Amino acid sequence: MDDRPDTLGSLRASGWESRTVKEEIREHAIERIRTGKPLFPSVMGYEDTVLPQLEHAVLAGHDVVLLGERGQAKTRIIRGLTELLDEYMPIIAGSEINDDPYNPISKHAKDAIAEHGDDTPIAWVHRDERFGEKLATPDTSIADLIGEVDPIKVAEGRYLSDELTLHYGLVPRTNRGVFAINELPDLAERIQVGLLNVLEERDVQVRGYKVRLPLDVVLVASANPEDYTNRGRMITPLKDRFGAQIRTHYPLEVATEMLIADQEAEIPGLDDDSSSMPVKIPSFMKELISNLSHVARSSSHVNQRSGVSVRLTVSNLETLAAAATRRALLLGESVAVPRVCDLDALISSTAGKVEIESLDEDRDGEVIDHLMRSAVLTTFKDLVSGEGVRQVADSFDEDTVVSTGADVAVADYTALVEREPAFAGPVAELLGDDDSPAAVASAVEFILEGLHLSKRLNKDSMGAKAAYRGR
Numbered sequence: 001m002d003d004r005p006d007t008l009g010s011l012r013a014s015g016w017e018s019r020t021v022k023e024e025i026r027e028h029a030i031e032r033i034r035t036g037k038p039l040f041p042s043v044m045g046y047e048d049t050v051l052p053q054l055e056h057a058v059l060a061g062h063d064v065v066l067l068g069e070r071g072q073a074k075t076r077i078i079r080g081l082t083e084l085l086d087e088y089m090p091i092i093a094g095s096e097i098n099d100d101p102y103n104p105i106s107k108h109a110k111d112a113i114a115e116h117g118d119d120t121p122i123a124w125v126h127r128d129e130r131f132g133e134k135l136a137t138p139d140t141s142i143a144d145l146i147g148e149v150d151p152i153k154v155a156e157g158r159y160l161s162d163e164l165t166l167h168y169g170l171v172p173r174t175n176r177g178v179f180a181i182n183e184l185p186d187l188a189e190r191i192q193v194g195l196l197n198v199l200e201e202r203d204v205q206v207r208g209y210k211v212r213l214p215l216d217v218v219l220v221a222s223a224n225p226e227d228y229t230n231r232g233r234m235i236t237p238l239k240d241r242f243g244a245q246i247r248t249h250y251p252l253e254v255a256t257e258m259l260i261a262d263q264e265a266e267i268p269g270l271d272d273d274s275s276s277m278p279v280k281i282p283s284f285m286k287e288l289i290s291n292l293s294h295v296a297r298s299s300s301h302v303n304q305r306s307g308v309s310v311r312l313t314v315s316n317l318e319t320l321a322a323a324a325t326r327r328a329l330l331l332g333e334s335v336a337v338p339r340v341c342d343l344d345a346l347i348s349s350t351a352g353k354v355e356i357e358s359l360d361e362d363r364d365g366e367v368i369d370h371l372m373r374s375a376v377l378t379t380f381k382d383l384v385s386g387e388g389v390r391q392v393a394d395s396f397d398e399d400t401v402v403s404t405g406a407d408v409a410v411a412d413y414t415a416l417v418e419r420e421p422a423f424a425g426p427v428a429e430l431l432g433d434d435d436s437p438a439a440v441a442s443a444v445e446f447i448l449e450g451l452h453l454s455k456r457l458n459k460d461s462m463g464a465k466a467a468y469r470g471r
Helices: 008-014 021-035 050-060 074-084 107-119 151-155 189-199 225-231 236-241 254-264 283-297 310-331 340-351 358-383 386-394 410-419 421-431 437-453
Strands: 064-067 088-092 122-126 131-135 147-149 166-168 177-182 217-223 244-247 401-404 457-462 465-470
Touching (some): 008 122, 021 050, 021 074, 064 074, 074 131, 074 217, 088 107, 189 217, 189 236, 254 283, 254 310, 283 340, 283 358, 283 437, 310 340, 340 358, 340 437, 358 437, 386 421, 386 437, 410 421, 410 437, 421 437, 437 457, 437 465
Parallel strands (some): 064 217, 064 244, 131 177, 177 217
Antiparallel strands (some): 088 122, 147 166, 457 465
């Protein structure tokens, strides 16, 4: 920052040129598209659907409404727009609304230039500070968004007619930046009216003052489709002023959901052999967790209007790892690897994130249990070949009983694999080159549960314990 111009004169001498925020975003977007670099690198699953529409909106210079259920990365996309801004932007020093040094709009900036000329001090603002955000709530006021008279400034002796008595709201303070309104339909209709000029005439007006602030703002809003049509509504003139309405969606593929969960989940000790309790999660258990969310999104027992967020997958993955860690600590094991017996822990992390249909309100536990069993069976059918599991099922004679549960040690599972060679093929199919005892134990439990759900083995359950036997 030391070599950046610090006065208006030196800024002009440096050759810096003023451009609108939409021009900034467009130029950086063009550069990324041309070089094959994604505009939103941390957003997955939208490569062929949402992102092309966003690129169209950015290149066209449109304000955007992102329409989608909860947990569809709408806020992440909005906040990611700041990465398409210049890293630093010059403003008139002391300006509350990021005045352009070449085109000042506030009285403070105009007076400063009139007084100091080319010696007017210049400050530099990082792009992270050029983002404003407001969650639309029913109590949001025009003063919050646009501005209001500051009684303290009046008490200091200024006249009410003095523009300097204004306390600017969030929108003017995000001048030359990106302003986001989350859950826009929750904003009272009379407040939505206050945004009309921002989107069309690009200015704001405060109370009875004869002040016009031609703002340079990119306005992006998010909305839930259910709220969009029922609980609240977006007034027609405001909808008309947004250049693009883009529909988001949940991950279309389980593999994408797994990648998002890997990116977002915070799991202490994951793949860290130096940790006091390392955590290893086999890929088939990650797929099981992702399948649980996909099963919930197609279940008639779950209210699909409220959606099933990707946060369910992330929370379940974190909870599964925590349950495995607790079990490993109690058993005195050196590494935590999730098993099927740990799935009961997901009830707490799932119950708050799926809305059960009214007809099933008193059966929450049963519904969640059914969803988990469906996810296990789906994953089992996808990953384990029929011939391998057939041999495992055939190896159970009338006297064969295999016990599983949180109190069964890893050594018991590895001894079972050594005793029953039929397990070797399916275990290797699930784990690949990972032949660690804890991973083998996880695979054995998964195979046994999959065989039971496929109606090839009987199962006797008592809490977290289970006993599998031939049919």
